[in-house]
Amino acid sequence: MAIRFANNCSNCVNLVENAFCSKHExxxxxxxxxxxxxxxxxxxxxxSCTxxxxxxxxxxxxxxxxxxGMLCSSWAPSA
Incomplete structure (x- = not known):
C-alpha cells in the first residue's frame, strides 16, 4: 500500500491562518x-502529546x- 499526502486544503499553499483559502477567499x-x-x-x-x-x-x-512537544508510538489524531 502506498502512502501519500492527500490533495486537500490542509496540504495546499493557498491555505492561510484560520482555515482561510487565499485563492477563493x-x-x-x-x-x-x-x-x-x-x-x-x-x-x-x-x-505531539498536546x-x-x-x-x-x-x-x-x-x-x-x-x-x-513529545511524541510516542501511541499517538492518535485528535480530529
Whole structure:
C-alpha cells in the first residue's frame, strides 16, 4: 500500500491562518480540495502529546511523561 499526502486544503499553499483559502477567499477544512490545489513544498510533523486524542485521558500510554512537544508510538489524531 502506498502512502501519500492527500490533495486537500490542509496540504495546499493557498491555505492561510484560520482555515482561510487565499485563492477563493472562503473558509475551508481538510475535507475540501479544488482544481487550483498546489501542494506545500515543506513537510511538517506537528504531532505531539498536546494534539493527541489520548492526552490526559486514561488511555494515555505514558501519562507521567506526556508533555508538549513529545511524541510516542501511541499517538492518535485528535480530529
Amino acid at each position: 472562503v473558509l475551508v477544512s481538510q475535507k475540501y480540495t479544488c482544481d487550483q490545489f498546489d501542494m506545500k513544498a515543506e513537510l511538517k510533523n506537528e504531532r 494534539n493527541c486524542n489520548k492526552h490526559e485521558t486514561s488511555s494515555c500510554a505514558h501519562p507521567s511523561k506526556a508533555a508538549p
